[in-house]
Amino acid sequence: MDKIATPKRTKELISKYNFYFSKGLGQNFIIDQNILNKITSAVKITKDTEVLEVGPGIGSLTQSLAEAARRVVAVEIDQKLIPILKESLADYENVEVINKDILKVDLHKLLEEKFEGKEIVVVGNLPYYITTPIIMKFLEEKVPITAIVIMIQKEVADRMKAKAGTKDYGALSIAVQYYCDIENVMIVPPSVFIPQPKVDSSVIRLQLLEEPRVKVKREDLFFKVVKDAFGKRRKTLLNALSSGELGLSKELVRRILESCGINEMRRGETLSIEEFANLSNLLAEEL
Structure with missing residues (x-):
C-alpha cells in the first residue's frame, strides 16, 4: 500500500x-x-x-x-x-x-x-x-x-x-x-x-520499571512532598514544605530534614529522587 x-x-x-x-x-x-x-x-x-x-x-x-x-x-x-x-x-x-x-x-x-x-x-x-x-x-x-x-x-x-x-x-x-x-x-x-x-x-x-525506582511507604505522601518542594522554586525546603498543601509545621519540617541529613536551606531542585523518598518515608512515620 x-x-x-x-x-x-x-x-x-x-x-x-x-x-x-x-x-x-x-x-x-x-x-x-x-x-x-x-x-x-x-x-x-x-x-x-x-x-x-x-x-x-x-x-x-x-x-x-x-x-x-x-x-x-x-x-x-x-x-x-x-x-x-x-x-x-x-x-x-x-x-x-x-x-x-x-x-x-x-x-x-x-x-x-x-x-x-x-x-x-x-x-x-x-x-x-x-x-x-x-x-x-x-x-x-x-x-x-x-x-x-x-x-x-x-x-x-x-x-x-x-x-x-x-x-x-x-x-x-x-x-x-x-x-x-x-x-x-x-x-x-x-x-x-x-x-x-x-x-x-x-x-x-x-x-x-518492574518496581518504582525508590521504595516509599506512602506514594501519595511522596508526591505531595515533591509537589510542595517545587511549588515555589525560590523558597528553601524549610519554607516550601512548611507553607505547602501538606500544612506541616516548621518544627516538624526542621526535625525531619535534620534526620535525613538535608540542610534546611537547600531548595527542592537540588534533591535527588532518593532524598525525596527518604524524606517522605521519615515524614510518614510522623503523620
Whole structure:
C-alpha cells in the first residue's frame, strides 16, 4: 500500500474530506516516512507486540506500526478524522480505531477488552497541550504496559529527563523517573509536519520499571512532598514544605530534614529522587 506519510498523500486526504486542523486539539501530521520508521524501530516490536496508539491523526504512524506489530488499537478523539482513517487504513485487518478521548477512557477496561495479554506498548504523537496528563494517566493508573514511545515537545522531554540541580529538573522529572527509564530516540524538526509547529519535538522511550525506582511507604505522601518542594522554586525546603498543601509545621519540617541529613536551606531542585523518598518515608512515620 502507498505510504500515507508523504506531502502529496497527506494533502490528498485532507482535501478529499475537507478536513480543517484544530488548534485546540494540537494537530500536526507527519509527512516524513523516515521519522516514522525510526519511531517504529524504537518501539522494539516483536511478533507478540500489541500497540495502543494515542492520536493516530490520518494514520501515518498507524500504518508503520500495523506493518510490524501483531495488532494496533488506535484511540482518536476527533470525529472528523474517523472517515479518513477508515480509508487510509482499510487494508490493515490488524488495526482497530476507537473514537474516544483517551483521558476519559477506563484504561484497565480497554486493555482487558481489546488485548489478549500480550506485550503492550503505548505509542503516540501527543498534542503538546495535554502531553503530561496523558503520560501521567498511563503511569499512575498502573496499567499492564511495558513501554511508552511518544513524540512530544522537546522542552517537555528535557524536563522529563532532567537530573537534580539542573534548570529543567522539577516535579515532572521525578514523577516520570519514579516509574520509568528514559531513552532519547531523536529530535524532530518542525519541517516534517503539516502544519509546522513552532518548536522542535523529541521522540522518547519510557521503559516501565518492574518496581518504582525508590521504595516509599506512602506514594501519595511522596508526591505531595515533591509537589510542595517545587511549588515555589525560590523558597528553601524549610519554607516550601512548611507553607505547602501538606500544612506541616516548621518544627516538624526542621526535625525531619535534620534526620535525613538535608540542610534546611537547600531548595527542592537540588534533591535527588532518593532524598525525596527518604524524606517522605521519615515524614510518614510522623503523620
